[in-house]
Structure formats: structure tokens, C-alpha cells
Amino acid sequence: MPPPHPVAAAVREAADLLRTAADAGKPCLPIRDLFTFGDIVSAYAVQRLNTERALAEGRRPAGRKIGLTSPAVQRQLGVAQPDFGALFADMTVADGGTVPAGRLLQPKVEAEVALVLADDLPDPDCTAADVVRATGFAAAALEIVDSRITDWDISIVDTVADNASSGLFVLGGTRVPLDRVDLRTVRMTLSRNGSAVSEGTGADCLGSPLAAARWLASTLARRGDPLRAGDVVLTGALGPMVTVAPGDVFHGEISGLGSVRVGFAAEGE
Secondary structure, three states: OOOOOHHHHHHHHHHHHHHHHHHHOOOEOOOHHHOOOOOHHHHHHHHHHHHHHHHHOOOOEEEEEEEOOOHHHHHHHOOOOOEEEEEEHHHEEOOOOEEOOOOOOOOEEEEEEEEEEOOOEOOOOOOHHHHHHHEEEEEEEEEEEOOOEHHHOOOHHHHHHOHHHOOEEEEOOOOEOHHHOOOOOOEEEEEEOOEEEEEEEHHHOOOOHHHHHHHHHHHHHHOOOOEOOOOEEEEEEOOOOEEOOOOOEEEEEEOOOEEEEEEEOOOOO
8 A cells, every 4th residue: 555645645744743732722833834935825724624624524614714804914924815714603793791700711702794505606607795685684793713833833734734813703693685785985993891902994994894795706616516505614814803802792883884882701610
């Protein structure tokens, strides 16, 4: 029997390291040195392997998230496009809910626009108009990002492999049809314990959250795994992400879409 292909072996090793970090609640060292520099293809193979493991264990898919929608962050990681990760139903936190202490390793919060699809988006040449037609409604959302990599010491390979640094997400209770809001011009304010800590607009997300969603829909359709009716799409941060401390309460407000809130339990609660 021939020896295992070195890249395939590295994919499994990286997936095991990230999975162990999540299960043990202890971050691991970056996994990027297992691959050639900037090997995003292998990074997505790591993500796919751990996604398949999660599905085999009975976790239910809930949609996708888009990351790296900020040009500044793209420059920082040396890439020129966003990335994506999988959402699962058990990653949902109710609006106004509280994240238990110890649920995540190194959480940070960012506010963004969520789309909930009413129809599939199977076309690799998807347009923004196709996204509009397929969307049931938009809502304000908080994404609680997390990293299984120690101290968020990440490259593009690390974050892609680590399911695009996914953690949890919160959808606001106001459902808005897309014909009632211009997502490009919405304004976002994220407050922590009553003080504004992050601001931005829809245009800060790849020019518009619809542009980000169109990129995702086309990318996934080309991979043979298109967005489906019922999927939640987190379209990307509208402003800088903010570090979480135990006991913090975050409130996001997006003009035209309403508000969304989440708290984090204090130590020992």
C-alpha cells in the first residue's frame, strides 16, 4: 500500500488539531505551517473534513457565513477575496439571550446583515438581483466569532481551516423584505455595556451586503454545494469586531433593520 499523500495527511492532522482544541476548550498553535504558504485549497479541505464530521454526528446545517469582507482585513491577511464557513443550528443564540461562560474560547462580536433565503441559489453566474429574488427577509445580526488558534494568531490558511473563525450567531427579531431597505446605505452601531464600540455602513461590506451574498452564492454553486431555501447567510461585518469580557452585554442597531442583543455570562454563572 502506498504511503498517504503528504497534503492529505496534513489536512487530517490540521482538522484533528482544530477539533481537539474545540472539544478540550484549549486553543492550539497555528496550523498554517503544515501547508505551503497561502494554500487556501488545503485550508478549505480541512474545513470540509470537520464539517462532514459534524454532520455525521447529527449537527444540523443552518446556512453559511462570509468573512474577510473588509479590505483592511484582507490586506492584513494578504488576500483579495472573502472567505466562508458553515453555520449549524446549535450555533444559534436567541435575541436577548446569554452565552454561557466557557462556551467559546476567545470570543469577539461583530454586527452585520443576515439574509434568510426563501429559494435556492444554484446558478454559478448568480447576480445581485438573483439574491434579492431568493431572499425571504433581512435582519440585523450579531456574529460571535471565535478562534481555535491561540491568541488569534491567524493567517488566511488558519481562519479558513477553522471554519472561517465561526462561533455563534444571533438574529434580530425584525424581519424586513429587501424591497423596504437599501442594504448599501444602512448604518450600524454596536454598543458594549451601553457605549458605542464599533460603527459602519452597508457599503463597508464589499460595497454592499448583497455583493457579499452574490459572491458566496456563486462560489458555492461552482463548488456543487449551493445555498438552499431556509439558509441563513451572515453577509459580513459592517465594522470592526470587538473583544468580549465575561459579563458584557452587546447591542447592535442597524438602520432599517432594527436591533439585536446578546449577553455573556460572568465567570462562575
